[in-house]
Amino acid sequence: MKTALQAVVGARFNENTLDKVCRNAASTWAQAGHLAGRTFKKRRPVNPTPAAVAYAIYLAHAAGFSGAEIFSSAWLRVLDTDPPRARQLALEAKRLGLIDLRMAGDVVELSLSRLDPSPVRL
Structure with a gap:
């Protein structure tokens, strides 16, 4: 995720900012049901309502x-x-x-x- 984000934003963000954006995105995706796992997040199928x-x-x-x-x-x-x-x-x-x-x-x-x-x- 960090590599993909870095490819889009270039050098505008430092390492700490990129890490935080990745953590926040992973947290949001986990809350939405797209990721599972505590330390190592893995994509899981969503059961939509x-x-x-x-x-x-x-x-x-x-x-x-x-x-x-x-x-x-x-x-x-x-x-x-x-x-x-x-x-x-x-x-x-x-x-x-x-x-x-x-x-x-x-x-x-x-x-x-x-x-x-x-x-x-x-």
């Missing part, structure tokens, strides 16, 4: 994804879900009242007003 999938759909939609492509977005892949599993969890999120969703084949009608009820003001 319907709420996490609803938020990932919200982020994908905000990034410009629409229709069936939402279910194959990077935000859902981070949750270790393939499109069929993402659809299943999205339907569960609908049942929980988190999102409004209708699907028929590849046609997806989505409303996220329950997650963000305030209108966008520019």
Whole structure:
């Protein structure tokens, strides 16, 4: 992780700062369920909840994804879900009242007003 970060930031950060960023990222990823282990962190598959999938759909939609492509977005892949599993969890999120969703084949009608009820003001 440190090598990848260093490749992006170059010499702007010293070693101590890079170490701290890596520790904080590893802690966040561990809390999110992506890493396991106390000393040596290892990637583990995530078991996403319907709420996490609803938020990932919200982020994908905000990034410009629409229709069936939402279910194959990077935000859902981070949750270790393939499109069929993402659809299943999205339907569960609908049942929980988190999102409004209708699907028929590849046609997806989505409303996220329950997650963000305030209108966008520019």
